[in-house]
Structure formats: structure tokens, C-alpha cells
Amino acid sequence: MKILTSLVGMSLALTLFATSLFAETYGAGLTLKETTLVSAILENPDDYVGKTLQVKGLIVDVCATRGCWMYIAGDKPFQKLRFKVTDGDMVFPMTARGKEAAVEGILQKFVLTKEQVLARKNHHAEETGEPFDPASVTSGETFFQLRGLGAEIEDK
Amino acid sequence: MSLRKLSHALHRDAGYLCIGLTLLYALSGIAVNHLRDWNPSYKVVRVTSQVAPSNYRGVLSEAMVFDLLRQIGEPTTYDNIFQSDPTSVMVFVEGRVIEFDLPSGQVLHEQVEPRAFWHAINYLHLNHPKKAWTWVADIYAGGLILLALTGLLLLPRGKMRRRCFILTIAGCLIPVFPLLFYY
Numbered sequence: 001m002k003i004l005t006s007l008v009g010m011s012l013a014l015t016l017f018a019t020s021l022f023a024e025t026y027g028a029g030l031t032l033k034e035t036t037l038v039s040a041i042l043e044n045p046d047d048y049v050g051k052t053l054q055v056k057g058l059i060v061d062v063c064a065t066r067g068c069w070m071y072i073a074g075d076k077p078f079q080k081l082r083f084k085v086t087d088g089d090m091v092f093p094m095t096a097r098g099k100e101a102a103v104e105g106i107l108q109k110f111v112l113t114k115e116q117v118l119a120r121k122n123h124h125a126e127e128t129g130e131p132f133d134p135a136s137v138t139s140g141e142t143f144f145q146l147r148g149l150g151a152e153i154e155d156k
Numbered sequence: 157m158s159l160r161k162l163s164h165a166l167h168r169d170a171g172y173l174c175i176g177l178t179l180l181y182a183l184s185g186i187a188v189n190h191l192r193d194w195n196p197s198y199k200v201v202r203v204t205s206q207v208a209p210s211n212y213r214g215v216l217s218e219a220m221v222f223d224l225l226r227q228i229g230e231p232t233t234y235d236n237i238f239q240s241d242p243t244s245v246m247v248f249v250e251g252r253v254i255e256f257d258l259p260s261g262q263v264l265h266e267q268v269e270p271r272a273f274w275h276a277i278n279y280l281h282l283n284h285p286k287k288a289w290t291w292v293a294d295i296y297a298g299g300l301i302l303l304a305l306t307g308l309l310l311l312p313r314g315k316m317r318r319r320c321f322i323l324t325i326a327g328c329l330i331p332v333f334p335l336l337f338y339y
Contacts, residue, residue: 060238060246064200065191073238077215080240091284094198094268098236098248126192129202 026090028150030054030104038074038081041107045144048107053146055081056102059092059153065127067091070151072103085148092153100154105146113140163309170302177296184281187274197275201267209261214242221247224256228263 032054041048041055058073060080069084070092083103112120118137125132157165187196207227212220216239222232225247236248247254255264279285283293311320 058236058238058248060240064195064198078239078241080238088282091282093270094200095251095270097253097268098251129200 024153024155026092026151026153027085027148028104030102030150030152032104035102038072038079039076041081041144042074042079045107045109049109049144050106052104052106052149054102054104055083055146056100057081059096059099059101061128062092062094062096063127064094064129067093069145070096070101070103072101082143082145083148083151084145090148090151092151096153101151103146103148103151105148105150107144108147109142109144111140111142114138117141160309160311160314163306167303167306167310170299170306174296174299174303178300180277181281181296184274184277188278188281197271197278199269199271201269203265205263205265207256207261207263210256210258212258215239216245221245225249225254228254228265230254 032052034054035056036048036053038055038057041053055072057075059070060073061071063069066087068087068089068091069082071080071082073080083105085105114137117140118134121132121137122134124130184196190196205228207224210224212224216224216237221234221237224245225232225234230249234247234249238246238248240246243258245256245258247256251267253266253268255266257263280289283289308324311317
């Protein structure tokens with residue numbers, strides 16, 4: 001009887017934890033059936049602002065300190081799109097770099113002044129440890145990112 | 157059983173139950189408080205090396221990437237590549253990232269490994285598993301509230317002495333000061 005109780009208990013515990021321990025799904029996961037190409041978004045970003053989009057691609061960078069953002073490579077050369085989530089809402093592992101992901105989020109537009117660009121790039125350099133020359137920032141800029149709702153990362 | 161005896165028993169047993177999680181949350185708390193000084197979850201090893209500057213530009217072919225890998229003594233195989241601009245390439249190889257700056261020939265090798273102990277406790281502390289672990293963490297928080305309240309009733313000879321009162325007030329004031337200065 002004791003063994004049976006233990007087995008039932010262990011099965012229950014495994015059921016409760018299994019989806020979390022072995023899942024590659026983050027946040028709300030994926031809900032959309034249609035994928036939008038990064039190239040299409042970046043060619044006419046204003047058309048997509050405020051819309052919920054699903055994007056697929058290679059993870060090329062991950063926030064080293066909090067795992068709160070990833071960059072997804074585009075389908076065309078030299079393109080990538082930032083996928084940002086609220087700190088702690090989803091935490092992407094640094095080891096996800098080089099893996100394929102499908103992510104969903106709302107496209108946001110940010111118009112930054114030169115000072116804001118400086119602060120943002122400085123913060124990014126601190127997080128990644130990459131060198132940053134403040135003189136490289138000469139003007140403000142506009143950038144777009146997906147405000148993350150959910151993601152799935154392949155498990156190799 | 158008197159209220160005092162019940163409080164004592166509850167405080168003792170809840171205390172034993174909370175030891176493991178208290179150590180976990182406290183150690184991880186210290187670790188993640190110092191995110192600016194170190195990465196508490198991952199060990200990131202960066203090594204630079206130098207090869208001859210390359211004339212490759214634009215979208216690199218597989219043969220070009222193999223050639224670059226050969227120059228640093230890597231096997232000619234990779235999982236994926238990414239180019240953020242026409243003068244550099246990131247090569248993903250078995251969990252490592254190798255970045256080539258083509259004009260300068262500078263190569264950055266980066267390897268990321270989860271820290272054996274810290275990654276695990278931060279994973280739990282920051283509630284990465286979500287789901288059932290959220291319940292466990294909530295129950296633990298409830299246990300801490302129980303410890304605090306039953307602790308108040310652990311009075312020497314049943315009386316709230318001046319020392320107990322002062323320490324309790326001091327403890328409650330600790331979070332007030334940072335709120336006054338920084339909030």
C-alpha cells in the first residue's frame with residue numbers, strides 16, 4: 001500500500017512539474033497559425049505596428065543578465081528583429097543561441113532621441129560585455145521590436 | 157493546548173520545513189542582487205584570437221565559412237550562421253559562438269555554460285518553471301508569514317519585553333528607510 005501511495009504521489013508530482021521542466025514553450029506559447037516574415041515586417045514596419053505577429057527564425061542573441069530579450073534572424077541577409085518580454089515573465093536561456101524559435105508578440109515602434117540611443121546602447125554594451133563607442137551615436141533613431149507574448153524554442 | 161504552546165509548535169515545525177527553501181532563496185537572492193558584477197546563472201568564457209584579415213564581404217557561402225573555420229583549426233562543420241552586416245559572421249558550433257570580424261581578422265570565441273549550482277537555484281528562485289512551482293513558492297511565502305506571526309508569540313515567560321518590542325519595530329522599519337530615500 002505504501003509503495004502504491006508513493007508511486008501515485010510521484011506520478012502526480014511528475015505530472016505537475018513535467019510540462020515545466022521539459023517544455024520549450026514560453027509564456028502563452030503560440031496561438032497564431034500564420035507566420036510573418038521578418039523581411040516583410042522590416043520593409044514596411046509601420047503597417048504592422050500594434051498587430052500581433054508570429055515570427056520564426058534563428059536566435060542570434062539572448063539577454064545575458066535576465067534572459068528578457070532575444071534577437072531573431074530574418075529570412076533575408078543582415079536582418080534581425082528584437083523580441084522583448086517583461087523581466088521575469090519569460091526567461092530565455094543563453095544556451096538558446098543558434099537554435100530555431102517561433103515567437104509571438106505585438107510590434108512596437110520607438111522613436112528615440114540621441115540621448116536615449118546612447119543610454120540604450122550603453123546598457124546593451126553593459127549587458128553583453130561588447131565594446132561600445134559613444135562617438136558612434138550621432139543622431140536619434142527609430143526602432144521596432146516585438147513585445148513578447150509567447151515563444152517556442154526548439155530543443156536539439 | 158494553549159495559544160503559546162500551539163505557536164511554539166507551529167513555529168518550530170514551520171521553521172524546519174522552511175530551512176531548505178530559505179537557504180535557496182537567500183543564496184540566490186544574494187547572487188541575483190549582483191547582476192552587474194557577475195552573471196549568476198551562466199559562465200561566459202570569451203577568448204579572442206587573430207587570423208589574417210579576409211577579403212570576404214557580403215553574404216558568405218558555406219565554402220567561405222569552412223575556410224574561416226579552417227584558419228582557426230576548427231572542424232569544417234557548423235550548426236548555423238548569422239551575419240548582422242556584410243563584414244562579419246557569427247558561426248554557431250555545438251553550443252559555442254565564433255564571431256569573425258572579416259576586415260580585421262579578429263575572432264571572438266564565446267562559450268556559455270550554466271553554472272552548476274547557481275543556475276539551478278536561480279531557476280527556482282526566479283520561478284522559471286512556473287506552474288506547480290508557483291504553488292510551492294506561494295506556500296513557502298505563507299510559511300514565512302506563519303513563522304513571523306508565531307514568532308511574535310514566542311515571548312519569554314509570556315510577556316512582550318522592551319527588547320522584543322524594539323527589535324520588532326526596528327525590523328519593520330528596515331524597508332521604510334529605502335522607500336523614503338529611493339522610492
